[in-house]
Amino acid sequence: MKNFTKKAVLAALIAGAAPAGMIAAAAPAAAQVVPGLGVANPDAIVANSNAFKTAETQRQTTYKAQIDQAEARRQQIAAQLEPLYTKFEADRSAANPDQNALRQQAAQIQQIEQSGQAEIQQILQPLALSRAYVVEQISDKLMDAINAAKTKRKITMVLDPSAVVMADQAYNLNQDVVNELNTLIPNAQIVPPQGWMPRAQREAAAQQQAAAQQQQAAGQQTSGGR
Incomplete structure (x- = not known):
């Protein structure tokens, strides 16, 4: 039975994890193998921008009330589930376990876990909305940053990593774009407007x-x- 843990429920929002699929931007190489060609990962660029990183830190303070509320509720749900886990394991280890009873217990535990996760996600919804607001602000400047990096590196074609099977780091344009993005939008607002x-x-x-x-x-x- 999978435990209802803080890591499983809160890590993505409370710990300020970057959105799925993001990877660290690699430092650009000094020269390119093929002139005019570069590879850039938009998600990684946004996640490594100063505006995104600063917002991730600020959010822990701005939304501390929601984070604390979610953690308190997590502890309450964990306390509710603990005796159910214990009984389930004990009954399952019996010489002749009642399979119907075990299924009922498992269903009850699963229902509490799922409803608890949904409740905590609802509490943390303002954090998710804040992150989406920050990402959108940064993304609105992304093409300008890419174009600026293209001009400086004399690149005419930029490929997404998903379209590339293998490439030397000399083609990596991520850090160049991050540098331009940091100039275009050094900070982002973390609290979205009402509605x-x-x-x-x-x-x-x-x-x-x-x-x-x-x-x-x-x-x-x-x-x-x-």
């Missing part, structure tokens, strides 16, 4: 609104033609 939503949600909401308006207009035309 702010990430770009993907805003676009989805706009599409839904446009579809609803089209449907309403079509209905009005149909009524008017009768």
